[in-house]
Amino acid sequence: MEAGDLLVVGVISLSAMVPIALTALGEVLAERSGVVNIGLEGILLLTAWLGVYVVLETGSILLGYLAGLLLGALLGLMHAAIAVYLKGDQIIAGLGLNIAAAGLTALGTLAAWGNYGQSPPLEVKPPGIEVLGQRISPLVFVAILVGVGIWWLLEKTRLGHKIKAVGDDPRSADALGINVERIRLAATVAGASLAGLAGAYMSIDYLGSFVKLMSGGRGFIALADVAFSGWNPLGALLGAAIFGFSDAVARYYNIVAGTTASSYLINTIPYIVTLVAVAATARRARMPRALGRPYIKE
Amino acid sequence: MRLAAKILREAALVGAALMVGLAIGGLVAVFFDAPPLGFLVDMVLSARHLPDMVVEYTALLALTATAFAIPLHAGLFNIGAEGSFYAGALVALMVGVKTGSLLLALLLGTLAGVIVTGVAGALRVWLGVNEVLSTIMINWVMYWVMLYLVVDALADPVFTQRTVKVPREARLPWINVAGVDIPSTIIVSAVIIVGVWVFLRMTRYGLLLRVVGANEEAARMRGVNVGLYRLASMLIAGGLAGLAGSLHIVGFSYSIDVLGGTVRNYGFNGIGVALMGRNDPLGILAASLLFSSLLAGSQVVEPIYKVPKEAADLVIGIVIILLSAPTVFTIIRSRLGGGR
Numbered sequence: 313m314e315a316g317d318l319l320v321v322g323v324i325s326l327s328a329m330v331p332i333a334l335t336a337l338g339e340v341l342a343e344r345s346g347v348v349n350i351g352l353e354g355i356l357l358l359t360a361w362l363g364v365y366v367v368l369e370t371g372s373i374l375l376g377y378l379a380g381l382l383l384g385a386l387l388g389l390m391h392a393a394i395a396v397y398l399k400g401d402q403i404i405a406g407l408g409l410n411i412a413a414a415g416l417t418a419l420g421t422l423a424a425w426g427n428y429g430q431s432p433p434l435e436v437k438p439p440g441i442e443v444l445g446q447r448i449s450p451l452v453f454v455a456i457l458v459g460v461g462i463w464w465l466l467e468k469t470r471l472g473h474k475i476k477a478v479g480d481d482p483r484s485a486d487a488l489g490i491n492v493e494r495i496r497l498a499a500t501v502a503g504a505s506l507a508g509l510a511g512a513y514m515s516i517d518y519l520g521s522f523v524k525l526m527s528g529g530r531g532f533i534a535l536a537d538v539a540f541s542g543w544n545p546l547g548a549l550l551g552a553a554i555f556g557f558s559d560a561v562a563r564y565y566n567i568v569a570g571t572t573a574s575s576y577l578i579n580t581i582p583y584i585v586t587l588v589a590v591a592a593t594a595r596r597a598r599m600p601r602a603l604g605r606p607y608i609k610e
Numbered sequence: 611m612r613l614a615a616k617i618l619r620e621a622a623l624v625g626a627a628l629m630v631g632l633a634i635g636g637l638v639a640v641f642f643d644a645p646p647l648g649f650l651v652d653m654v655l656s657a658r659h660l661p662d663m664v665v666e667y668t669a670l671l672a673l674t675a676t677a678f679a680i681p682l683h684a685g686l687f688n689i690g691a692e693g694s695f696y697a698g699a700l701v702a703l704m705v706g707v708k709t710g711s712l713l714l715a716l717l718l719g720t721l722a723g724v725i726v727t728g729v730a731g732a733l734r735v736w737l738g739v740n741e742v743l744s745t746i747m748i749n750w751v752m753y754w755v756m757l758y759l760v761v762d763a764l765a766d767p768v769f770t771q772r773t774v775k776v777p778r779e780a781r782l783p784w785i786n787v788a789g790v791d792i793p794s795t796i797i798v799s800a801v802i803i804v805g806v807w808v809f810l811r812m813t814r815y816g817l818l819l820r821v822v823g824a825n826e827e828a829a830r831m832r833g834v835n836v837g838l839y840r841l842a843s844m845l846i847a848g849g850l851a852g853l854a855g856s857l858h859i860v861g862f863s864y865s866i867d868v869l870g871g872t873v874r875n876y877g878f879n880g881i882g883v884a885l886m887g888r889n890d891p892l893g894i895l896a897a898s899l900l901f902s903s904l905l906a907g908s909q910v911v912e913p914i915y916k917v918p919k920e921a922a923d924l925v926i927g928i929v930i931i932l933l934s935a936p937t938v939f940t941i942i943r944s945r946l947g948g949g950r
Binding site for chain 2: 415
C-alpha cells in the first residue's frame with residue numbers, strides 16, 4: 313500500500329468508525345449506570361431499516377435520523393423496563409432482541425420493498441465534505457463531540473457522579489437518596505438512542521441502502537470497544553478509530569482485489585483485531601462493580 | 611410435589627410466552643394478508659410433511675442448546691456454538707472426503723469444535739475476557755473462514771453451488787421408524803444428552819459445576835478450582851456443538867452450499883432452545899422439537915401463505931425476550947436461599 317492509498321484508507325476509517333463510536337459511547341453511558349445491553353446489534357439493524365424506510369418515504373435525511381434516534385430510545389425503554397424494573401436477565405433480553413430484529417427486518421424488507429435482501433438505493437445524497445475523493449460525513453464530528461460530551465458528563469458533573477455511583481454501588485447510592493432505577497432508565501434510554509443514531513447512519517450515510525443483516529456484528533464490536541476502553545468515553549473513541557481502521561483496510565482490499573475467495577479471509581480482520589485488543593487490555597480494565605446486576609431494594 | 615409444582619410453573623411460564631409470540635406471528639400473517647389462525651395452525655402442524663427435517667433439526671438443536679446450557683450452569687454465557695458448529699462441519703467434511711472414515715470425521719470434527727470454543731474459555735479463565743464478546747468475535751471469524759473454504763479448498767469442480775460431498779463409506783446410515791426414513795443423528799444426539807444429564811445430576815463433578823455457577827464465592831471457599839470448571843464447561847460445550855456440525859455433514863447434508871445456509875443458525879437457535887427449555891435436559895428436548903417444527907413448518911407455509919419464513923425468527927425472539935423478564939422470581943429465591 314502506498315502513502316496516498318494509506319490516506320484514502322484513513323479517510324474511509326473515519327466513516328467506518330462512526331457507527332462503532334456512537335454505539336460504544338452510548339453503551340459506556342448505560343454500563344456506567346450498571347446496565348448491559350447485548351441487544352445493540354438488534355437496535356442497529358432495526359434503526360438501519362427504519363432510517364432508510366423514512367428517507368425513501370419522505371425524502372428527508374433529517375427525518376430518517378430522527379426516526380432512528382426515536383426507535384433507539386423506544387428499544388432502550390423496553391430494555392430498561394426488563395433490566396431495571398422487572399429485574400430481568402439483561403443478557404437474555406438482549407439476545408432475544410437480536411433474534412427478533414433479524415426476523416423483523418427480513419419481514420419488513422419484503423413488505424416494504426418486495427424482495428428478501430435489500431432496499432433500493434437512496435437517491436438523496438447525504439451531506440459531507442470531500443477529502444481525497446472520499447466524502448466525510450458530519451456524523452464523524454458529531455461522534456467525536458458526543459464522546460467528549462459524555463466524558464465531560466461522567467467526570468465533571470454531579471449527574472455523572474450519580475451515574476457512576478449507581479453502577480458501582482447501587483445500595484450506597486440509594487442510601488444517599490439517589491433514585492437508582494430512574495438513573496439507570498435514563499442512561500439506558502440515552503445509550504440506546506445513540507445506537508439508533510448509529511444504525512440510521514449506517515444505512516442512510518455509510519451504505520446508502522438497507523441490506524439484510526447489514527449490522528455485521530458491529531453492535532458486538534461496540535460492546536467489545538466498551539471493554540477495551542476501560543469504560544472511558546475517550547478510550548471508546550480511540551477504540552472505535554482502531555476498529556474503523558481495520559474495517560477500512562478490509563473494505564479497501566476488497567475494492568482493490570475485487571470479491572474473490574481470499575476477500576472472505578480479509579473480512580476476518582476487524583473481528584480478530586477486536587478480539588486481540590480486548591484480550592490485551594482485559595486484565596487492567598476495571599468494570600463498574602454492579603454491571604449487569606439488577607438492583608433489588610431490601 | 612414441590613418438583614411437580616416447579617415444573618408446572620415453568621411450563622406455564624414458557625407456554626404463556628409462546629402464546630404471546632405466536633399471537634405476534636399471527637399479526638405478521640395479517641400484515642401479509644394471510645388468515646392468522648390458519649397460518650399459525652399450519653405453521654406448527656405442517657412440519658409433519660418433513661419428518662426427516664424435523665428429526666434432524668431436533669437432534670442438532672438439542673446438542674447446541676446443551677452447549678449453551680452447560681456453561682450457563684457454570685455461570686458463563688456461551689454464544690460460541692455457532693462457530694464450533696461451522697468448525698465441526700468443515701473438519702468432518704474435509705476428513706470424510708480425505709480418509710473416507712466416519713469415525714475419524716466425527717472425532718476430529720468434535721475436536722475442532724472443542725478447540726474453537728475452548729479458545730474463548732481459555733481467554734475468559736486466564737485473561738478475564740468476557741466470553742460473550744470473544745465467542746461472538748470467533749463466530750464471525752469462523753463464518754468468513756467457512757465461506758472461504760466452501761468456495762475455495764472444498765469447492766466442487768462440477769457442482770459450483772456446493773462443496774464436494776462426503777463419500778458413501780463415511781456417511782451415517784439412516785434408519786426406518788414406522789415406515790418413515792429418518793437420519794440416525796437423533797440417536798447419537800439422544801445418547802449424548804442422556805450422558806450429559808447423568809454427568810450434571812449424578813456425579814460430583816456435575817454438582818460442583820453447578821455450585822460454581824450458583825455461587826462462585828462459596829465454590830472458592832470450598833476449595834473448588836472455579837477456573838478449571840469453567841474452562842471444562844466451555845470445552846464440553848465446544849465438543850457438543852462440533853459434534854452437531856459433524857453429524858449434520860455425515861448424517862444429513864453431506865456437503866455445504868456456497869452461501870453456508872446448510873450450517874447456519876443451528877448454534878444461535880440452540881440458545882433460544884436452551885432458554886425455552888429452562889436449561890433442563892428434558893425441557894431442552896421438548897423445546898428442540900417445538901423449534902424444529904416451527905422452523906420446518908415456516909418453510910412449508912412460506913409459499914402457501916406468502917409469509918416469509920423469518921416470521922419464525924420473530925416469534926422465537928419475542929418468546930426469549932418475554933422469558934428473560936420473569937427471572938425476577940429466581941433471583942429473589944436465590945437471594946433468600948443464600949441468606950439461610
